Amino acid sequence: MSKVILKAEAVRKAYRSGTERLEILKGVNFTIRSGESVAIIGKSGVGKSTLLHILGLLDTADAGRITLDETDIASIGPVARARLRNKRFGFVFQFYHLLPELNALENVYLPAMIASGTFSWFSVRSKMRNHARELLAHVGLSERTRHKPKQLSGGERQRVAIARALINKPAVLFCDEPTGNLDDKTSQTVTRLLWRLKSELDQTLVMVTHEASLAGEADRTVHMVDGRIMKEGA
Amino acid sequence: MYVFLLSFKYLAKARSALFSIGGVLLGVAVVVVVMSVMNGYVVTFEAFIKGANSDLIVGPPRQSVLGNHYSQLREEILQVKGVTACAGTAEARADLLQAGKEIGTILVKGIDPDHEGDSGVLAKGLKQWRTLKTRFRKTAAPYPVFFGKSALGRGGLSMGDRIDLRFYRDDQDRTLAFQVAGLFSSDIKEVEALTCYIPLAVLQELYKMPNGVSRLQIAVAPGADHNRVRDRIDAALKGRVSVRVRQDHPDGNKPLFLDPGANLIVDEKTDRVLSAYSNLRQTILSVDGVAACAGSAESIALIHASGTQAATILVKGIDPVQEGAVGKFAEYLKDGITTREVFAKAPGGDPILVGAKLLGGGVVSPGDGVDLIFPVGESSQQAQSYSVTGTFSSGFHDLDSGVCYIPLDTLQEILGTPDTVSQINVAVKPGYDAQDVQQRLATALWGRAHVMDWSRHPGYQNKLLAVRNERTILLIVSMFVVVISGFVVMARLFLTVVDKTRDIGILGALGSTRRAIVAIFLVDGLLIGGVGAILGIAGGKLFVANLMQIASFIERTFNITVFSPRIYKFDLIPAYLSPTWTVSIGAVAILWTFLISLIPAALAARKNPVETLRYE
Ligand SMILES: Nc1ncnc2c1ncn2[C@@H]1O[C@H](COP(=O)(O)OP(=O)(O)O)[C@@H](O)[C@H]1O
Ligand SMILES: [Mg+2]
Numbered sequence: 001m002s003k004v005i006l007k008a009e010a011v012r013k014a015y016r017s018g019t020e021r022l023e024i025l026k027g028v029n030f031t032i033r034s035g036e037s038v039a040i041i042g043k044s045g046v047g048k049s050t051l052l053h054i055l056g057l058l059d060t061a062d063a064g065r066i067t068l069d070e071t072d073i074a075s076i077g078p079v080a081r082a083r084l085r086n087k088r089f090g091f092v093f094q095f096y097h098l099l100p101e102l103n104a105l106e107n108v109y110l111p112a113m114i115a116s117g118t119f120s121w122f123s124v125r126s127k128m129r130n131h132a133r134e135l136l137a138h139v140g141l142s143e144r145t146r147h148k149p150k151q152l153s154g155g156e157r158q159r160v161a162i163a164r165a166l167i168n169k170p171a172v173l174f175c176d177e178p179t180g181n182l183d184d185k186t187s188q189t190v191t192r193l194l195w196r197l198k199s200e201l202d203q204t205l206v207m208v209t210h211e212a213s214l215a216g217e218a219d220r221t222v223h224m225v226d227g228r229i230m231k232e233g234a
Numbered sequence: 235m236y237v238f239l240l241s242f243k244y245l246a247k248a249r250s251a252l253f254s255i256g257g258v259l260l261g262v263a264v265v266v267v268v269m270s271v272m273n274g275y276v277v278t279f280e281a282f283i284k285g286a287n288s289d290l291i292v293g294p295p296r297q298s299v300l301g302n303h304y305s306q307l308r309e310e311i312l313q314v315k316g317v318t319a320c321a322g323t324a325e326a327r328a329d330l331l332q333a334g335k336e337i338g339t340i341l342v343k344g345i346d347p348d349h350e351g352d353s354g355v356l357a358k359g360l361k362q363w364r365t366l367k368t369r370f371r372k373t374a375a376p377y378p379v380f381f382g383k384s385a386l387g388r389g390g391l392s393m394g395d396r397i398d399l400r401f402y403r404d405d406q407d408r409t410l411a412f413q414v415a416g417l418f419s420s421d422i423k424e425v426e427a428l429t430c431y432i433p434l435a436v437l438q439e440l441y442k443m444p445n446g447v448s449r450l451q452i453a454v455a456p457g458a459d460h461n462r463v464r465d466r467i468d469a470a471l472k473g474r475v476s477v478r479v480r481q482d483h484p485d486g487n488k489p490l491f492l493d494p495g496a497n498l499i500v501d502e503k504t505d506r507v508l509s510a511y512s513n514l515r516q517t518i519l520s521v522d523g524v525a526a527c528a529g530s531a532e533s534i535a536l537i538h539a540s541g542t543q544a545a546t547i548l549v550k551g552i553d554p555v556q557e558g559a560v561g562k563f564a565e566y567l568k569d570g571i572t573t574r575e576v577f578a579k580a581p582g583g584d585p586i587l588v589g590a591k592l593l594g595g596g597v598v599s600p601g602d603g604v605d606l607i608f609p610v611g612e613s614s615q616q617a618q619s620y621s622v623t624g625t626f627s628s629g630f631h632d633l634d635s636g637v638c639y640i641p642l643d644t645l646q647e648i649l650g651t652p653d654t655v656s657q658i659n660v661a662v663k664p665g666y667d668a669q670d671v672q673q674r675l676a677t678a679l680w681g682r683a684h685v686m687d688w689s690r691h692p693g694y695q696n697k698l699l700a701v702r703n704e705r706t707i708l709l710i711v712s713m714f715v716v717v718i719s720g721f722v723v724m725a726r727l728f729l730t731v732v733d734k735t736r737d738i739g740i741l742g743a744l745g746s747t748r749r750a751i752v753a754i755f756l757v758d759g760l761l762i763g764g765v766g767a768i769l770g771i772a773g774g775k776l777f778v779a780n781l782m783q784i785a786s787f788i789e790r791t792f793n794i795t796v797f798s799p800r801i802y803k804f805d806l807i808p809a810y811l812s813p814t815w816t817v818s819i820g821a822v823a824i825l826w827t828f829l830i831s832l833i834p835a836a837l838a839a840r841k842n843p844v845e846t847l848r849y850e
């Protein structure tokens with residue numbers, strides 16, 4: 001069996017809305033191994049995004065333990081967490097979340113810019129731009145590098161977002177309902193692209209979805225019910 | 235690097251950024267213009283004083299002249315270490331006559347062409363000074379004379395014009411003994427330091443003008459229209475005198491000469507004295523709308539109290555019965571007693587009221603005896619004729635309009651005072667400390683002359699202090715514009731931060747640290763501040779460069795006086811701002827916009843990325 005990258009143990013998360021305490025995650029155990037793809041399926045509002053955000057170090061758990069490469073992330077400060085997000089994880093969101101002021105190419109290499117300091121950027125700039133171009137070509141957008149997000153269709157935006165998520169060669173790619181906002185036909189294109197990239201790059205992938213077609217190709221599918229992972233199967 | 239990239243993108247996209255930049259631009263430009271004008275005044279004034287007065291001035295210890303040993307004094311002064319050059323000048327007042335008609339009085343300065351430096355006011359204001367000064371020697375009449383550009387007002391005099399000067403004999407000083415009857419205080423420092431009050435009758439007797447005053451000051455009844463009352467008085471006096479509303483009077487803003495409470499001022503039209511004071515007063519008081527009226531006479535005198543240096547002060551002869559009714563003068567008196575009561579309290583000698591800060595303060599107290607030395611000048615009968623040899627333009631209005639230069643020996647001969655000067659200007663060697671040299675000179679000339687550093691001259695010092703204070707106040711006031719423009723920048727930045735909440739969330743997800751997010755908005759603020767400051771400096775400088783044109787344009791368009799050389803003392807609005815000042819103003823503006831940008835930037839960092847990522 002391959003190496004464990006990310007591990008969640010007894011993770012709890014609750015939100016307070018007014019006086020009410022809303023328990024979303026009630027002790028989640030979850031493991032991601034290198035190279036595998038996992039689909040997370042569950043009803044809307046069950047806490048899938050919340051779990052993904054905690055796993056991706058965007059949010060913190062109320063209780064439980066997250067270990068990344070055998071390190072407890074509770075011992076890591078905010079700057080180091082930001083750095084881990086940048087270097088080790090890629091995110092694809094339902095609503096693309098591209099920066100409207102940047103064109104497609106700039107959006108793709110933005111994480112590479114964040115990764116390098118102000119001055120070191122100049123030494124890697126051309127390399128990163130080329131890499132970004134390759135990635136855009138890979139997702140079929142070599143003709144769209146100078147387009148702003150507004151000038152792109154939903155499917156194209158999501159493909160730019162995928163290219164962006166891959167620029168720093170992440171250890172784990174998190175996708176949160178990546179086709180949730182797309183029509184059926186576009187969904188299929190994006191879905192196919194994701195699986196193709198997964199196998200080509202041997203990319204570790206965690207995908208939240210409600211689409212059977214997406215989940216079907218995953219190595220593993222887990223179900224979230226009532227704040228817990230119910231079933232783990234091949 | 236993405237910090238800068240995004241800052242630029244955010245700035246370039248928002249049109250509102252132009253407002254912020256415009257705000258900073260305006261603020262900085264205002265400060266630059268205001269400071270240029272104020273600084274220009276200070277710098278030009280200092281330069282003028284230095285140019286006109288050299289580094290040190292050797293003056294007489296008590297009398298108004300350094301008696302007949304100028305040549306010897308000169309030799310002695312030149313022996314003192316640190317002195318490069320020195321030249322004596324004498325001065326005297328004279329009536330100026332053109333074609334036999336008296337057209338005014340003027341201060342005549344006798345200069346020593348052999349020793350007068352090539353750096354003084356004349357040398358600067360007169361192009362052909364070097365060649366002209368060799369010809370500037372006593373010859374037979376017509377004697378040579380230099381006049382300022384604006385002498386005698388508009389038109390002035392030109393080369394070759396013939397004029398006559400009729401000198402006053404200043405050698406008839408009269409010393410009168412006074413007893414300090416009380417001290418007054420005033421919120422006007424000049425008044426407190428340079429004025430004293432004596433009964434009007436004393437001056438009237440001294441100058442042989444019984445029932446004469448040099449000026450009448452009138453308080454208008456509350457609510458009455460000043461101009462109307464003026465017209466009524468004018469009619470009542472049948473145009474015999476000149477009646478002016480305070481604002482229209484040339485001394486209107488000089489608290490040293492006008493009582494703070496006076497609304498209307500009556501001056502004689504041609505002579506210097508208004509005769510028949512009591513009648514005038516009665517007539518004026520009978521005019522509807524007049525609340526009070528008091529006459530006064532003025533003179534310059536040397537004041538001498540035991541153990542002090544003599545100093546020049548303005549002596550006002552006041553009508554003890556009427557004065558309090560016109561002005562706020564009564565308020566100055568410390569114990570709230572009336573002028574009449576105070577003046578009645580001097581059993582030995584004539585009573586005198588002196589300012590609490592006279593000669594720096596603490597010099598005299600009530601009951602002390604002081605001497606006033608009055609120049610009792612009388613016109614000499616003989617007038618000499620002069621030919622205008624050159625006209626100079628020092629840029630300093632008082633000098634250009636009220637002073638002329640003739641050879642020293644000519645003046646000495648006319649006054650019958652050979653080898654006598656009123657002061658000797660001393661140039662200090664570069665690198666030497668003026669105060670050290672002053673010490674040495676004072677020791678060498680102990681008891682025979684008084685050595686002054688130009689900057690210590692009370693008249694100049696007060697003036698400079700006042701202008702410097704004004705500069706500070708205006709700096710603070712104009713800086714408010716910069717402060718406000720900083721708030722505009724902050725408000726805009728708040729909007730940007732709110733607008734970019736989602737971007738902040740995305741950047742967080744992509745691995746931006748909070749510090750970097752803060753930096754994006756700080757750089758934004760800094761760019762606005764920087765661009766605004768640079769454009770503001772450029773705009774301000776441009777405005778200053780065209781100041782005279784702008785001033786005259788406003789004067790023409792709105793028919794108002796923006797700039798009066800008479801009040802301003804200079805012919806042009808001097809404007810100068812040192813690079814250090816310019817850069818400092820820009821730096822303060824940038825620093826302020828930066829500091830105030832910290833607030834919205836900090837707000838950006840507090841945003842929780844997760845919240846924004848869940849939704850579209
Ligand atoms: N800040 C919050 N305050 C209160 N409730 C929240 C907050 N964020 C999310 N929730 C709630 O948590 C639940 C889980 O949300 P989410 O993880 O987005 O579900 P899913 O992705 O499975 O649809 C939802 O009911 C949502 O309303
Ligand atoms: Mg969700």
